[in-house]
Amino acid sequence: MLRDSIKAAQVAAMKAGDKGRLAAVRLILAKLKDKDIELRTASTVPDDDIIVVDVLQKMAKQRRESITLYEQGGRQELADVEKAELAVIEAFLPQQMGEDEVKAAIEAIKAELGASTMKDMGKVVAELKARHGSQLDMGRASGLVKAALS
Numbered sequence: 001m002l003r004d005s006i007k008a009a010q011v012a013a014m015k016a017g018d019k020g021r022l023a024a025v026r027l028i029l030a031k032l033k034d035k036d037i038e039l040r041t042a043s044t045v046p047d048d049d050i051i052v053v054d055v056l057q058k059m060a061k062q063r064r065e066s067i068t069l070y071e072q073g074g075r076q077e078l079a080d081v082e083k084a085e086l087a088v089i090e091a092f093l094p095q096q097m098g099e100d101e102v103k104a105a106i107e108a109i110k111a112e113l114g115a116s117t118m119k120d121m122g123k124v125v126a127e128l129k130a131r132h133g134s135q136l137d138m139g140r141a142s143g144l145v146k147a148a149l150s
Contacts, residue, residue: 009021028059
């Protein structure tokens with residue numbers, strides 16, 4: 001399970017004395033704990049790996065946005081910290097699909113659903129997320145779906 005590998009990475013970082021990696025792993029574990037608390041009242045709880053991947057994707061997206069803002073603001077030292085955290089987060093994410101693979105998946109779903117207009121975008125995006133949600137950034141993917149349907 002993904003959560004176990006994150007906990008093992010925490011122990012390894014402690015033993016190695018890698019403070020930067022340890023801090024990033026602890027951030028991940030804290031976010032996972034927050035998500036667990038949030039899901040205590042939920043009627044249905046998804047599979048643990050799905051929860052972990054969802055949390056990691058949100059954290060990665062936040063880091064990418066922060067990096068952009070810090071670099072625009074001339075705060076390279078803060079951007080470097082965010083980049084280091086992003087590298088740790090991405091190490092736990094499943095292998096991401098390349099742009100060509102995403103386009104091929106979109107075309108396959110488009111053909112399967114008979115989608116041809118922008119009205120079908122919701123169906124295509126929903127199916128794409130159901131099949132490949134953990135392997136792609138849905139922000140970029142929705143832009144590719146929009147381009148494919150226009």
